[in-house]
Amino acid sequence: MSYTLPTVSLKDIASELDVSISLVSKVLNDRLGNTRVSEELAEKIKKVAKERNYRKNSSALSLRSGFHNSISVMIHRHGERGSPLVDYMVRGIFEKSNEYDQKLMLGFFEQKSEFLEVCESAHRGLVDGLIIGGVPHRELCEVILELQKDGLPMVTIIEEALHPDLPNVGINVTATGELPTKHLIEQGCKTIAHVAVMDKRTAGYKKAMTEAGLPVEDKWIYNCGERSFGYESGVKAAKHWIDAGQIPEGVVAQSDTLAAGLMNTFTAAGIKTPDDLLVIGVDDSPFCAYALPSLSSVNQLNYPRGKLAVEMLMQIREGKSVEQKVFEPTLKIRASTGGSNDPDLSDDIPA
Numbered sequence: 001m002s003y004t005l006p007t008v009s010l011k012d013i014a015s016e017l018d019v020s021i022s023l024v025s026k027v028l029n030d031r032l033g034n035t036r037v038s039e040e041l042a043e044k045i046k047k048v049a050k051e052r053n054y055r056k057n058s059s060a061l062s063l064r065s066g067f068h069n070s071i072s073v074m075i076h077r078h079g080e081r082g083s084p085l086v087d088y089m090v091r092g093i094f095e096k097s098n099e100y101d102q103k104l105m106l107g108f109f110e111q112k113s114e115f116l117e118v119c120e121s122a123h124r125g126l127v128d129g130l131i132i133g134g135v136p137h138r139e140l141c142e143v144i145l146e147l148q149k150d151g152l153p154m155v156t157i158i159e160e161a162l163h164p165d166l167p168n169v170g171i172n173v174t175a176t177g178e179l180p181t182k183h184l185i186e187q188g189c190k191t192i193a194h195v196a197v198m199d200k201r202t203a204g205y206k207k208a209m210t211e212a213g214l215p216v217e218d219k220w221i222y223n224c225g226e227r228s229f230g231y232e233s234g235v236k237a238a239k240h241w242i243d244a245g246q247i248p249e250g251v252v253a254q255s256d257t258l259a260a261g262l263m264n265t266f267t268a269a270g271i272k273t274p275d276d277l278l279v280i281g282v283d284d285s286p287f288c289a290y291a292l293p294s295l296s297s298v299n300q301l302n303y304p305r306g307k308l309a310v311e312m313l314m315q316i317r318e319g320k321s322v323e324q325k326v327f328e329p330t331l332k333i334r335a336s337t338g339g340s341n342d343p344d345l346s347d348d349i350p351a
Helices: 010-017 021-028 039-051 058-065 085-099 112-123 138-149 175-186 199-211 231-244 256-268 286-290 302-317
Strands: 070-076 103-108 129-134 154-157 169-171 192-196 221-223 250-253 278-282 296-299 325-327 330-332
Touching: 010 021, 010 039, 021 039, 070 085, 085 103, 085 129, 085 302, 112 138, 129 138, 129 302, 138 154, 154 169, 154 302, 169 302, 175 192, 175 199, 175 250, 175 278, 175 296, 175 330, 192 199, 192 231, 192 256, 221 231, 231 250, 231 256, 250 256, 256 278, 256 286, 302 325
Parallel strands: 070 103, 070 129, 129 154, 169 325, 192 221, 192 250, 250 278, 278 296
Antiparallel strands: 296 330
């Protein structure tokens, strides 16, 4: 059995307030023109519309504006299973799209051919804009720019912009390595190891160490290989230092799953966190709060980045110019680096 929420019309609102349908329409669509209405009555109309869950007729709006009020969202998933990167991003896109009464066409891709299939829909004029997120595909840059030249509004949500002319909501990649390293230094660590995957994050680690006057030594950098963010790579990193008889005071891992593999392997060897060494990851995954000890991590603000991408797309659709945006990551301090071990059950995605 299905259930459909009752809809309220302009006529219903007009009848309830004993005003004309025309006036209600003009107030709710911000098209008063020369029509005079008191601020009190206008607010009352908006209040009743909100309380009665009034939704604008998207078909009528589409005919009037020439827009389909549909956005295509294509994402290449990144991060290991359990990572909130995509979920938080999609949630931000969804919530902001709802504010603009936009329908979403959500798809996931890994290969260029899969992406090109969506481009066919875009060319047929079925959507008003396209958001691309997740793993960057630099080989698609030319295709994306062609779509943009054809008049399709485009915004990407990737670490760094594919092209200066392509609007992107990015993250300071170097800071995702620098910020957690600085945190461990502030906690008093002198020998800090780094589980490396991405060069720019590693550069951030080295920058923080150098600025603090601490040596950057190859023996404390374990390279996992490209996109090797998984648990097993963390296990291998820990065994590398255990076998060498070299235990650092702190470790920065470039993902939470790396940090979990590393922390559990050290613990199994009798080297406990945070008593014997401090550990911090990247992604602020949901499981971080429930690890033992709970895991400190870097949040890359995928939720607000998703929201901003929709905002930018709407501005482009209206003919306005937008600029590239780069967010600064934030820290979530938990027990693995000296914070509280009590899981924070609140929904604290940065807004």
